[in-house]
Amino acid sequence: MRLDGVLFFPVTPFSPDGSLDEEALARHVDDGVSAGAGGVFAACGTGEFNALSLPEYERVVRVAVEATAGRVPVLSGAGGALPFARACAAAATRAGADGLLLLPPYLVSGPPEGLLRYVREVTAATALPVIVYQRGSSRYTPESVARLAQVPNVIGFKDGLGDLDLLQRIILAVRDATDREFTFFNGLPTAEMTVPAFRGVGVRLYSSAAFCFVPEVALGFHRAITTGDEQTVRRLLSGFYRPLVELRDRVPGYAVSLVKAGVRLRGLDVGGVRPPLVDPEPGHLAVLEKLIAAGLDLVPALDAPASSGS
Numbered sequence: 066m067r068l069d070g071v072l073f074f075p076v077t078p079f080s081p082d083g084s085l086d087e088e089a090l091a092r093h094v095d096d097g098v099s100a101g102a103g104g105v106f107a108a109c110g111t112g113e114f115n116a117l118s119l120p121e122y123e124r125v126v127r128v129a130v131e132a133t134a135g136r137v138p139v140l141s142g143a144g145g146a147l148p149f150a151r152a153c154a155a156a157a158t159r160a161g162a163d164g165l166l167l168l169p170p171y172l173v174s175g176p177p178e179g180l181l182r183y184v185r186e187v188t189a190a191t192a193l194p195v196i197v198y199q200r201g202s203s204r205y206t207p208e209s210v211a212r213l214a215q216v217p218n219v220i221g222f223k224d225g226l227g228d229l230d231l232l233q234r235i236i237l238a239v240r241d242a243t244d245r246e247f248t249f250f251n252g253l254p255t256a257e258m259t260v261p262a263f264r265g266v267g268v269r270l271y272s273s274a275a276f277c278f279v280p281e282v283a284l285g286f287h288r289a290i291t292t293g294d295e296q297t298v299r300r301l302l303s304g305f306y307r308p309l310v311e312l313r314d315r316v317p318g319y320a321v322s323l324v325k326a327g328v329r330l331r332g333l334d335v336g337g338v339r340p341p342l343v344d345p346e347p348g349h350l351a352v353l354e355k356l357i358a359a360g361l362d363l364v365p366a367l368d369a370p371a372s373s374g375s
Contacts, residue, residue: 066138066163066194066220068248070103071273071280071287074111076325077125078335085121087128089335093277093328094132100280105133109142109166111274111324116339119152126160140196144168147186154191164194166223169203177209188218198252200225207231207238214239214247221248224268227259233266254320255313257286257306261298264290274320275309278327282360305360312352318342323353330354 075097078089094105107129108114108122117125126141133139141162143153147170157165170183180203188195195218199205204226205213213219222239224232232249239247251263251271260271269291276283282305289297313319321338326345328335330353337344345353 068104068138068270071101071276071283072104072106072250072270073097073102073276074106074109074272074274075129076277076321076328076335077108077112077117078333079339080336083336083339085124086336087124089333090125090128091132093333093335094129096333097276097280098133098136100276101284102137102276102280104137105129105139106166106272107139107141107162109140110168111277111321112142113321113339113342114142114144114168116342119149119156122153123156123160126157126162130161138163140164140166142166142168143187144198145171147183150183150187151190154187154193158191158193162193164196164220165191167195167197169198169201172202174202174204177206180205181209181212184213184219185216188216192218194218194220196221196223196248196250198223198225200252205235207234210235211238211242214243214245220246221250223250223252223272224263225252225254227253229262229266232263232268236267255306255310257283258302258310260286260290274324275306275327277324278331279305279357279360281364285364301360301363304363305356308359309353309356312349312356315349316343316345319345319349323349326350326353327357330357 075093078086080086108117108125130139139162141157143150143165144167154165167187184197197213197219210222236249249268251268253259256271273283286301313323322342322345325335325338
């Protein structure tokens with residue numbers, strides 16, 4: 066399985082009565098893939114994995130797989146308590162997922178050896194390829210990731226800490242330990258803000274939560290960063306991503322809540338978030354609406370040089 070381009074982490078829509086809205090989810094996923102996503106990561110952090118029951122989780126993955134229809138790979142989240150993570154792996158297999166993103170264990174922090182055991186026990190429950198996510202309570206050492214890279218179905222490592230010194234040492238340890246293909250990902254919230262820094266240590270793949278509601282901006286940024294258009298990268302970081310991060314940081318959980326609100330503002334009713342998250346207050350929604358308009362206003366300028374030369 067090969068991933069490329071902008072990675073799409075869809076939200077999980079809920080109906081007014083709080084139940085899963087499968088029709089809205091199918092449209093959301095189809096819209097994202099049609100817009101140009103390079104991969105779909107269903108029922109992960111942006112998809113409120115933490116708030117889903119196991120039956121809901123399996124339905125989310127199945128709908129995402131059906132809506133994607135083989136156009137790009139579909140991976141799904143797994144994590145939390147070990148029995149639940151193993152159950153997610155089995156459910157994802159039944160639903161037809163192409164792989165898993167293994168999220169941190171629930172609440173507790175463990176030493177590297179304990180994290181290794183956790184990963185091994187989850188991966189032993191599935192033949193699916195697995196990407197391990199370093200974030201929150203899961204902090205790996207270079208030596209432990211080098212050992213993870215020896216597990217046959219562990220194919221990648223996603224960093225959500227942003228410690229570039231540690232990540233560089235992890236990358237070097239893995240490259241020294243194995244010749245097999247092993248992929249690294251930037252998994253920080255609003256990852257575009259740190260994409261230039263991560264590219265400096267050789268990490269080019271990243272999550273894009275913004276793609277959920279402004280795929281035009283996310284794709285424009287990706288095009289600019291991959292072609293070396295530094296002026297456009299700076300313009301988008303300054304005019305859209307930086308103020309989005311400043312808004313995101315006002316309230317815990319807004320990294321998900323604002324994304325879901327953005328999808329609603331762009332015309333698809335995906336409902337609100339489940340507790341303990343809260344939906345954005347009206348004043349913050351007004352700011353988000355202006356940010357969306359500002360970001361979209363920057364997009365036509367991305368094609369201006371090509372148009373003027375044709």
